[in-house]
Amino acid sequence: MxxxxxxxxxxxxxxxxxxxxxxxxxxxxxxxxxxxxxxxxxxxxxxxxxxxxxxxxxxxxxxxxxxxxxxxxxxxxxxxxxxxxxxxxxxxxxxxxxxxxxxxxxxxxLDRATQTNEVNRSATIQAVLRVLCARGLREVNLVDVGTSAGLNLFADLLQVRSTDDGDPLTLVSESLSGPWPSAPSARVVSRVGLDPNPLDISNADDLRWLRACLWPEDVRRRERVDAVVSHAPNWPQRQILAGTATAVLDEALALAEPGVPTLVLHTWVAAYFEPAEQAAFGKRMRELTATRDIYWLYLEWPRAVPHLGPPEAHEPPPRAGASQIVVTEPGGEPTSWGWSHSHGHWVSLDPSVLGPKA
Ligand SMILES: C[S@@+](CC[C@H](N)C(=O)[O-])C[C@H]1O[C@@H](n2cnc3c(N)ncnc32)[C@H](O)[C@@H]1O
Known part of the structure; x- marks a missing residue:
């Protein structure tokens, strides 16, 4: 070295x-x-x-x-x-x-993968689902790429609060850009995840790895994952495919409910792709959003995803180490919607996103 x-x-x-x-x-x-x-x-x-x-x-x-x-x-x-x-x-x-x-x-x-399934990122996903609903997206299929245990496939169902109410299921996220988007979330009609190594929450070894990827001091984070794991069987069904983003994306898209737009999302996933996979996946997502009724949302640290071609941000991140929120609407270009703490502790949406669509 x-x-x-x-x-x-x-x-x-x-x-x-x-x-x-x-x-x-x-x-x-x-x-x-x-x-x-x-x-x-x-x-x-x-x-x-x-x-x-x-x-x-x-x-x-x-x-x-x-x-x-x-x-x-x-x-x-x-x-x-x-x-x-x-x-x-x-x-x-x-x-x-x-x-x-x-x-x-x-x-x-050393040959494993970091598989942190950070449920509080669902707060950021939900904020985007609310803004998209205000823009007319009433129903949506979700495809979560790099889903780990699939715990962010319930992003529309969880309560988000700016201060902790003590309920382990509550997502806690402060909006640094004014009031939280007031529209309801787009209604999710199907939930599909994909991951080369999906973690099965009914398997003790997988569950231990899920917990090992969390930070022991952050008690709230651990309690939240445990609460979502125990509630998951009572929530709408998810389908989780084993395979990489480039290998099984089309199969995942084929599971979506026909006639309803699909949101393909990834949170802290493309950062773990080889450069060639990042470029190929980004190209495929641009083709899909250009030609089909497909939205693309990602929450990634821009320096780790150069081959996705992250757009220029309108504002610098309000705090160091932030993840960029990038949204592509059908027929549109990847657009910076703002910034979020990498675990969703705060969200800062760009003012242009919160106002009426130009
Ligand atoms: C840091 S975890 C993030 C999990 C989840 N998206 C979240 O935010 O909670 C990264 C996940 O990406 C998955 N991953 C790694 N390489 C991948 C690839 N080539 N295609 C799809 N997923 C991949 C890993 O298996 C892991 O579960």
């Missing part, structure tokens, strides 16, 4: 937690800084295939080891989860020591 690659991988640990999230999850923030200085951790990340070289995979592997009963990690992570006494620096130092002592513990995770 040359020095510039090493420096890049160190930065993937160093900047894994956004500035605002350091306050929310200080122990994970401290761990990201500690692992940025670990040659061992950087070598582990280098052993991952390029498109999955996100330090979150190493964080998830460590968390999974803790959930499996590792003698040092389990009590440490349990303490963090319970809000016990371990300080962020002590947590980071002790996890760092485990990684340095036996990096082979993480070997089984």
């Amino acid at each position: 040359d020095e510039s690659t090493r420096a890049d991988l160190a930065n993937r640990f160093r900047y894994a937690i956004s500035p605002e999230d350091h306050a929310r999850v200080p122990a994970y923030g401290a761990l990201s800084l500690a692992l940025a200085n670990s040659k061992v951790a950087i070598d582990l990340l280098y052993a991952v295939r390029p498109e999955q070289r996100n330090s979150m995979l190493i964080f998830a592997g460590l968390h999974d080891l803790a959930l499996l009963g590792h003698e040092d990690l389990t009590p440490l992570y349990d303490d963090l989860r319970r809000g016990g006494g371990v300080s962020p620096d002590e947590f980071a130092a002790r996890v760092f020591a485990v990684v340095e002592a036996d990096p082979s513990l993480l070997t089984p995770y």
